[in-house]
Amino acid sequence: MLPSGVSSFAFLSLAAIAKAATVSYNWDVTWVWASPDGFGRPVIGINGQWPCPKIEANLNDTVIVNLNNQLGNQTSGLHFHGINQVNSPEMDGPSGVTQCPVPPGSSVQYQFTVDTPGTFWYHSHNLGQYPDGLRGPLIVHNPNDPYAGQYDEEVVMTVSDWYHTQSLDLMRNMLVTTNTRFIPPFPDAILVNEGQNANIAFNKSKTYRIRLINFSALASAMIHFDSHTMHVIATDAGYIQKESSYQLRISAAQRYDFLLQGSTRDNRNYPYLFSLDTNRDFKNASLGVTWPHNYTGYLVTDSSKPMNTIDQVSEWKPQDDSHFKNYEGQGPLANYAQLIKLDFKFCRDVNGYPRACFNNLTYIDQKVPTLYTAATTNDSNTNPVVYGQVNPFVVKYNDVIQIVVNNLDAASHPFHLHGHHFQVLDRPKSGTGTWPGRDTNYAKTPVRRDTINVNPHSYAVLRFKADNPGTWLFHCHIEWHVEMGLTATIIEAPEKLQGMTFPADHIQACKAGGIPYQGNAAGNTQNFTDTSGFITVPPTTYEGAQYTAPANKRNIPGWSP
Numbered sequence: 001m002l003p004s005g006v007s008s009f010a011f012l013s014l015a016a017i018a019k020a021a022t023v024s025y026n027w028d029v030t031w032v033w034a035s036p037d038g039f040g041r042p043v044i045g046i047n048g049q050w051p052c053p054k055i056e057a058n059l060n061d062t063v064i065v066n067l068n069n070q071l072g073n074q075t076s077g078l079h080f081h082g083i084n085q086v087n088s089p090e091m092d093g094p095s096g097v098t099q100c101p102v103p104p105g106s107s108v109q110y111q112f113t114v115d116t117p118g119t120f121w122y123h124s125h126n127l128g129q130y131p132d133g134l135r136g137p138l139i140v141h142n143p144n145d146p147y148a149g150q151y152d153e154e155v156v157m158t159v160s161d162w163y164h165t166q167s168l169d170l171m172r173n174m175l176v177t178t179n180t181r182f183i184p185p186f187p188d189a190i191l192v193n194e195g196q197n198a199n200i201a202f203n204k205s206k207t208y209r210i211r212l213i214n215f216s217a218l219a220s221a222m223i224h225f226d227s228h229t230m231h232v233i234a235t236d237a238g239y240i241q242k243e244s245s246y247q248l249r250i251s252a253a254q255r256y257d258f259l260l261q262g263s264t265r266d267n268r269n270y271p272y273l274f275s276l277d278t279n280r281d282f283k284n285a286s287l288g289v290t291w292p293h294n295y296t297g298y299l300v301t302d303s304s305k306p307m308n309t310i311d312q313v314s315e316w317k318p319q320d321d322s323h324f325k326n327y328e329g330q331g332p333l334a335n336y337a338q339l340i341k342l343d344f345k346f347c348r349d350v351n352g353y354p355r356a357c358f359n360n361l362t363y364i365d366q367k368v369p370t371l372y373t374a375a376t377t378n379d380s381n382t383n384p385v386v387y388g389q390v391n392p393f394v395v396k397y398n399d400v401i402q403i404v405v406n407n408l409d410a411a412s413h414p415f416h417l418h419g420h421h422f423q424v425l426d427r428p429k430s431g432t433g434t435w436p437g438r439d440t441n442y443a444k445t446p447v448r449r450d451t452i453n454v455n456p457h458s459y460a461v462l463r464f465k466a467d468n469p470g471t472w473l474f475h476c477h478i479e480w481h482v483e484m485g486l487t488a489t490i491i492e493a494p495e496k497l498q499g500m501t502f503p504a505d506h507i508q509a510c511k512a513g514g515i516p517y518q519g520n521a522a523g524n525t526q527n528f529t530d531t532s533g534f535i536t537v538p539p540t541t542y543e544g545a546q547y548t549a550p551a552n553k554r555n556i557p558g559w560s561p
């Protein structure tokens with residue numbers, strides 16, 4: 001995309017006069033050997049390379065990704081995190097929701113318009129696959145950026161937890177009846193820019209726009225730059241009124257755009273510190289708070305000078321991101337028509353396996369992808385029964401919806417909504433208890449995000465307008481909790497989804513995997529409310545929460561059910 005040697009600034013200026021274009025990527029999903037922290041292991045890459053490439057486009061461009069699954073022994077797929085897929089809900093990507101998992105040897109094309117500028121990412125939304133490496137940045141440049149002129153260059157930084165064991169094995173070890181305390185896998189390392197050598201060439205007479213993305217499966221990161229204040233300008237992909245932060249905490253899947261202004265005080269190389277937060281609640285000292293994985297990188301102003309000072313903070317006290325203000329000064333969406341209250345806690349299924357529940361129900365993947373059910377069940381598609389136990393909530397077109405998440409757990413969890421950037425009306429501190437049921441004292445100019453960290457024993461109040469027909473997941477973005485079923489599905493404006501059609505290659509992926517793509521959750525095309533054949537108990541063997549290999553596919557090389 002961006003030829004090397006051309007600065008991002010030049011790219012932006014050109015973009016201002018360019019008209020909407022199509023950017024295309026031809027990607028084979030492949031196994032690659034990599035050792036980002038010195039420990040070698042197979043990772044999932046693209047076209048034989050890892051880290052995965054960046055997608056880069058201008059506002060209103062069309063992005064096309066031709067995906068061919070060359071893994072040989074696992075299904076795949078891609079989700080474009082934060083892209084709302086207006087008029088293209090079938091391109092959202094989660095397996096079992098908006099498409100069938102792509103079997104080895106099959107291809108699908110993703111095509112969508114990028115109608116919101118900002119910092120996004122893409123990742124597999126199939127099996128517990130992205131912690132194995134299938135993830136990358138997705139940047140949408142804005143020719144009319146309100147902060148243009150306030151920075152000279154752009155830098156994309158990613159941070160993530162990292163595991164030495166492949167996800168499938170981690171998942172199988174986690175989903176056992178003896179895991180009575182719902183313990184997730186703990187990371188072996190922290191990666192910055194998919195490695196551990198992420199110094200930034202820093203010209204102290206310039207200002208940099210840092211686009212920070214958290215690729216984590218579990219951990220959040222704390223961030224601090226020695227002697228430099230972060231001037232935050234966007235959260236996820238929502239512009240905010242510029243605010244100075246000394247420390248930030250970025251949860252899995254969140255993004256921050258901030259400006260770092262060079263300091264001309266001296267010619268030091270300045271360290272910065274990322275600390276992985278694997279604590280249940282870092283604010284609660286009685287829980288034994290530790291910071292086992294740190295990364296120190298440098299803003300390098302002069303590479304001949306030493307890089308040996310370690311950045312340290314006496315205490316992590318990150319800025320409260322729920323107090324940021326949206327750029328336009330918009331108030332909360334008024335007069336909400338529907339309240340979706342989600343009480344989250346861990347739970348066990350009838351076989352004693354560890355699960356996560358909303359309102360005492362865990363998400364159970366069905367036979368037919370939810371969007372395909374919405375499209376093919378005539379006007380029964382407004383009846384939540386036809387979707388099975390995917391925790392469906394049917395909402396009406398153009399209604400304002402309020403989601404309340406009560407986190408009854410002792411750890412914080414980052415919740416993500418597909419298809420929308422919601423307003424964060426309230427997100428009180430840990431230990432506050434459940435939502436009191438009153439709509440008072442909300443943010444006056446609420447921040448817009450697509451992922452919000454909900455504090456332990458506390459809650460969050462979110463609003464969005466149901467103006468984007470589709471089937472959109474609302475889930476915890478800790479990948480291990482997704483696989484435990486911490487997911488609900490918003491069935492948005494189903495009356496507008498009736499009869500919608502799907503690209504032939506997407507249907508072909510279903511056929512190749514032996515998966516039904518019409519009718520209710522069990523594929524019944526005659527009697528939509530007949531629930532026989534629905535999956536009502538989570539599987540007891542882990543073959544990927546989103547995919548059960550049909551019997552006739554189990555002999556593909558390397559597949560070990």
Ligand SMILES: *[C@@H]1O[C@H](CO)[C@@H](O)[C@H](O)[C@H]1NC(C)=O
Nearest residue numbers: 019020059060115142143144
């Ligand atoms: C992008 O598309 C929207 C909606 O069609 C339009 O209002 C806007 O001006 C476009 N922006 C650019 C930079 O092309």
Ligand SMILES: *[C@@H]1O[C@H](CO)[C@@H](O)[C@H](O)[C@H]1NC(C)=O
Nearest residue numbers: 152202203204205206207301
């Ligand atoms: C740093 O930026 C200034 C202002 O743009 C420029 O004059 C100078 O040459 C740059 N220094 C280096 C080492 O690139």
Ligand SMILES: *[C@@H]1O[C@H](CO)[C@@H](O)[C@H](O)[C@H]1NC(C)=O
Nearest residue numbers: 159218219220221251252277
């Ligand atoms: C990324 O998000 C995860 C999950 O919330 C968190 O544990 C981790 O610390 C974050 N990483 C960074 C560098 O903020």
Ligand SMILES: *[C@@H]1O[C@H](CO)[C@@H](O)[C@H](O)[C@H]1NC(C)=O
Nearest residue numbers: 275291292293294311312313
């Ligand atoms: C990581 O950094 C934090 C904050 O400076 C510090 O408290 C902690 O001891 C460090 N951890 C390790 C393993 O060095």
Ligand SMILES: *[C@@H]1O[C@H](CO)[C@@H](O)[C@H](O)[C@H]1NC(C)=O
Nearest residue numbers: 341342343357358359360361
């Ligand atoms: C979940 O189950 C508990 C215990 O059986 C019950 O007290 C609670 O009301 C249930 N919650 C919902 C939302 O149904």
Ligand SMILES: *[C@@H]1O[C@H](CO)[C@@H](O)[C@H](O)[C@H]1NC(C)=O
Nearest residue numbers: 284286287410430431456457
């Ligand atoms: C801190 O953790 C302890 C032990 O789990 C718990 O009893 C207490 O309520 C927590 N405090 C807050 C403010 O959440």
Ligand SMILES: *[C@@H]1O[C@H](CO)[C@@H](O)[C@H](O)[C@H]1NC(C)=O
Nearest residue numbers: 376377378379525526527528
């Ligand atoms: C669904 O609608 C189609 C088109 O109107 C019709 O042919 C079909 O019989 C209907 N199916 C059921 C089960 O009602």
Ligand SMILES: *[C@@H]1O[C@H](CO)[C@@H](O)[C@H](O)[C@H]1NC(C)=O
Nearest residue numbers: 524526527528529530531532
């Ligand atoms: C559809 O299935 C439901 C549930 O099994 C049953 O009650 C109903 O009678 C069936 N409708 C028809 C038309 O067969």
Ligand SMILES: *[C@@H]1O[C@H](CO)[C@@H](O)[C@H](O)[C@H]1NC(C)=O
Nearest residue numbers: 031042073166168558559560
């Ligand atoms: C799939 O193949 C890769 C690369 O050979 C291997 O590392 C991985 O363990 C295999 N996975 C399964 C489930 O067989």
Ligand SMILES: [Cu+2]
Nearest residue numbers: 413476478481
């Ligand atoms: Cu979670």
